[in-house]
Amino acid sequence: MKKQYIEAGKIVGTHGLKGEVRIDPWCDSAAFLCRFKRLFDASGSEMKIIGAKVHKNIAIIHFAGVDAVEQADMLRGRIVYIDRNDVRLPKGTHFIQDLMGLSVVDADTGALYGKITDVIKTGANDVYQVTNEGRDYLVPVIPDIVVEKDVDGGVIRIRPIKGIFDDED
Numbered sequence: 242m243k244k245q246y247i248e249a250g251k252i253v254g255t256h257g258l259k260g261e262v263r264i265d266p267w268c269d270s271a272a273f274l275c276r277f278k279r280l281f282d283a284s285g286s287e288m289k290i291i292g293a294k295v296h297k298n299i300a301i302i303h304f305a306g307v308d309a310v311e312q313a314d315m316l317r318g319r320i321v322y323i324d325r326n327d328v329r330l331p332k333g334t335h336f337i338q339d340l341m342g343l344s345v346v347d348a349d350t351g352a353l354y355g356k357i358t359d360v361i362k363t364g365a366n367d368v369y370q371v372t373n374e375g376r377d378y379l380v381p382v383i384p385d386i387v388v389e390k391d392v393d394g395g396v397i398r399i400r401p402i403k404g405i406f407d408d409e410d
Contacts, residue, residue, distance in 0.1 A: 246281050246322035247338050249274055250300065255314050260307040261292070262316055264300040268323070271300040280304075281322040288321070339392050345371045345380065348388040348398040354378065354406055357397065369397070378406055 250264040266274045275293035280302070282288060292303035307313050325336070337360045345354045355373030367382040380386060380399060389398040 243325065243339055245325060246285060247325055247336050249280065249321050249323045252316045252319045252321065253299075254317060255310050256296070256301045258310045259303070260309050260313045261301050261303045262307070262313045263296075264302055264321060266298075266300055271295040271298055274300040274323075275302070277323060277327060279324075279327070281324060283320060283322070285322075333390070335390065335392050340369070340390075340397075343392065343395055343397050345369065345397045345399060348400050354380075354399070354401070380405060 249268045250266040252262045253265045254263045256263050268274055272295050278290055280288045289305040290302055291305050294301045340357050340360055343357045355371040357369050358372040359370035361368040369380040371378045371380055386399050388400055
Protein backbone atom coordinates (compact mmCIF):
# COMPACT_ATOMS: atom_id res chain seq x y z
CA MET A 242 0.00 0.00 0.00
CA LYS A 243 1.33 3.39 -0.96
CA LYS A 244 1.88 5.87 1.84
CA GLN A 245 0.17 9.24 1.54
CA TYR A 246 3.18 11.17 2.83
CA ILE A 247 6.62 10.68 1.32
CA GLU A 248 9.89 11.52 3.06
CA ALA A 249 11.35 14.56 1.30
CA GLY A 250 14.26 15.65 3.47
CA LYS A 251 15.64 16.46 6.87
CA ILE A 252 15.98 19.81 8.61
CA VAL A 253 19.71 20.04 9.27
CA GLY A 254 20.03 23.54 10.69
CA THR A 255 19.02 27.16 10.65
CA HIS A 256 19.77 29.92 8.17
CA GLY A 257 19.96 33.51 9.28
CA LEU A 258 18.10 35.04 12.19
CA LYS A 259 14.52 35.25 10.88
CA GLY A 260 13.46 31.62 11.29
CA GLU A 261 14.59 29.99 8.05
CA VAL A 262 15.71 26.35 8.14
CA ARG A 263 18.15 24.41 5.97
CA ILE A 264 16.72 21.17 4.57
CA ASP A 265 18.85 18.41 3.09
CA PRO A 266 16.60 17.17 0.26
CA TRP A 267 15.99 13.43 -0.11
CA CYS A 268 13.97 14.00 -3.27
CA ASP A 269 15.14 14.92 -6.77
CA SER A 270 16.74 18.22 -5.76
CA ALA A 271 16.56 21.23 -3.50
CA ALA A 272 14.85 23.12 -6.34
CA PHE A 273 12.15 20.44 -6.52
CA LEU A 274 11.54 20.76 -2.77
CA CYS A 275 11.34 24.56 -3.02
CA ARG A 276 8.40 24.36 -5.46
CA PHE A 277 6.01 23.19 -2.74
CA LYS A 278 3.67 25.50 -0.85
CA ARG A 279 3.49 23.13 2.12
CA LEU A 280 5.34 20.27 3.76
CA PHE A 281 4.29 17.97 6.58
CA ASP A 282 5.86 16.70 9.77
CA ALA A 283 5.84 13.08 10.99
CA SER A 284 2.40 13.50 12.58
CA GLY A 285 0.91 14.72 9.28
CA SER A 286 0.58 18.31 10.46
CA GLU A 287 0.88 20.85 7.66
CA MET A 288 3.83 23.23 7.66
CA LYS A 289 2.97 26.15 5.37
CA ILE A 290 5.90 27.53 3.38
CA ILE A 291 6.09 31.32 3.05
CA GLY A 292 9.52 31.44 1.43
CA ALA A 293 11.89 29.03 -0.28
CA LYS A 294 15.20 29.19 -2.14
CA VAL A 295 18.13 27.00 -3.06
CA HIS A 296 21.60 27.54 -1.61
CA LYS A 297 24.42 25.09 -2.47
CA ASN A 298 22.13 22.06 -3.02
CA ILE A 299 20.25 22.77 0.22
CA ALA A 300 16.69 24.07 0.43
CA ILE A 301 16.30 27.18 2.56
CA ILE A 302 12.70 27.17 3.75
CA HIS A 303 10.78 29.70 5.83
CA PHE A 304 7.70 28.22 7.49
CA ALA A 305 4.72 30.30 8.61
CA GLY A 306 4.86 30.92 12.35
CA VAL A 307 8.61 30.37 12.60
CA ASP A 308 9.99 33.89 12.91
CA ALA A 309 13.14 33.55 15.02
CA VAL A 310 16.32 31.50 14.90
CA GLU A 311 15.39 29.92 18.26
CA GLN A 312 12.10 28.62 16.83
CA ALA A 313 13.86 27.34 13.74
CA ASP A 314 16.51 25.59 15.82
CA MET A 315 13.78 23.60 17.59
CA LEU A 316 12.94 22.03 14.20
CA ARG A 317 16.47 20.71 13.67
CA GLY A 318 16.57 16.97 13.00
CA ARG A 319 12.95 16.68 11.88
CA ILE A 320 12.04 14.77 8.76
CA VAL A 321 9.74 16.64 6.37
CA TYR A 322 7.25 14.98 4.06
CA ILE A 323 5.37 15.83 0.89
CA ASP A 324 1.81 14.79 0.17
CA ARG A 325 1.78 12.52 -2.90
CA ASN A 326 -1.30 14.43 -4.13
CA ASP A 327 0.83 17.59 -4.41
CA VAL A 328 3.07 15.97 -7.04
CA ARG A 329 2.33 15.06 -10.63
CA LEU A 330 4.97 12.60 -11.83
CA PRO A 331 5.76 12.11 -15.50
CA LYS A 332 4.45 8.86 -16.96
CA GLY A 333 6.72 5.92 -16.18
CA THR A 334 8.36 7.52 -13.15
CA HIS A 335 7.69 6.52 -9.57
CA PHE A 336 8.57 7.55 -6.05
CA ILE A 337 11.55 5.53 -4.81
CA GLN A 338 9.56 4.75 -1.67
CA ASP A 339 6.98 2.96 -3.86
CA LEU A 340 9.67 0.79 -5.50
CA MET A 341 11.19 -0.44 -2.26
CA GLY A 342 10.25 -4.05 -1.54
CA LEU A 343 8.89 -4.80 -5.01
CA SER A 344 9.59 -8.30 -6.32
CA VAL A 345 11.95 -8.53 -9.29
CA VAL A 346 11.07 -11.42 -11.59
CA ASP A 347 12.20 -12.78 -14.94
CA ALA A 348 9.92 -11.44 -17.68
CA ASP A 349 10.01 -14.75 -19.57
CA THR A 350 10.13 -17.46 -16.88
CA GLY A 351 8.63 -15.71 -13.86
CA ALA A 352 11.62 -16.75 -11.73
CA LEU A 353 12.04 -14.55 -8.64
CA TYR A 354 15.39 -12.76 -8.45
CA GLY A 355 14.70 -10.94 -5.18
CA LYS A 356 13.27 -7.70 -3.87
CA ILE A 357 14.35 -4.10 -4.44
CA THR A 358 16.18 -2.86 -1.34
CA ASP A 359 17.70 0.34 -2.72
CA VAL A 360 17.62 2.62 -5.74
CA ILE A 361 20.98 4.12 -6.64
CA LYS A 362 21.09 7.36 -8.64
CA THR A 363 24.12 7.21 -10.97
CA GLY A 364 23.36 10.13 -13.26
CA ALA A 365 23.15 8.14 -16.48
CA ASN A 366 20.43 5.77 -15.21
CA ASP A 367 19.16 4.46 -11.93
CA VAL A 368 20.32 1.11 -10.60
CA TYR A 369 18.12 -1.20 -8.53
CA GLN A 370 19.78 -3.06 -5.69
CA VAL A 371 18.03 -6.43 -5.63
CA THR A 372 18.50 -8.58 -2.54
CA ASN A 373 17.86 -12.30 -2.36
CA GLU A 374 18.89 -14.53 0.56
CA GLY A 375 21.31 -11.92 1.88
CA ARG A 376 23.06 -11.39 -1.45
CA ASP A 377 22.86 -8.09 -3.33
CA TYR A 378 22.70 -7.70 -7.10
CA LEU A 379 22.80 -4.49 -9.14
CA VAL A 380 20.32 -4.14 -12.01
CA PRO A 381 20.66 -1.15 -14.36
CA VAL A 382 17.31 0.49 -15.04
CA ILE A 383 17.47 0.63 -18.82
CA PRO A 384 14.81 -0.39 -21.38
CA ASP A 385 16.85 -3.40 -22.57
CA ILE A 386 16.68 -4.90 -19.07
CA VAL A 387 13.63 -3.50 -17.25
CA VAL A 388 10.66 -4.68 -19.30
CA GLU A 389 7.76 -3.66 -17.04
CA LYS A 390 7.20 -1.77 -13.80
CA ASP A 391 3.92 -2.83 -12.19
CA VAL A 392 4.14 -0.83 -8.98
CA ASP A 393 0.49 -1.41 -8.04
CA GLY A 394 0.96 -5.15 -8.67
CA GLY A 395 4.16 -5.19 -6.62
CA VAL A 396 6.45 -6.51 -9.35
CA ILE A 397 9.22 -5.43 -11.72
CA ARG A 398 9.77 -7.68 -14.74
CA ILE A 399 13.27 -7.83 -16.20
CA ARG A 400 15.36 -9.59 -18.85
CA PRO A 401 18.79 -9.63 -17.20
CA ILE A 402 22.00 -9.65 -19.16
CA LYS A 403 24.63 -12.31 -18.49
CA GLY A 404 26.57 -11.63 -15.34
CA ILE A 405 23.98 -9.83 -13.23
CA PHE A 406 22.68 -12.88 -11.34
CA ASP A 407 25.12 -15.57 -12.41
CA ASP A 408 28.85 -15.70 -11.89
CA GLU A 409 30.76 -15.28 -15.12
CA ASP A 410 34.05 -17.13 -15.57
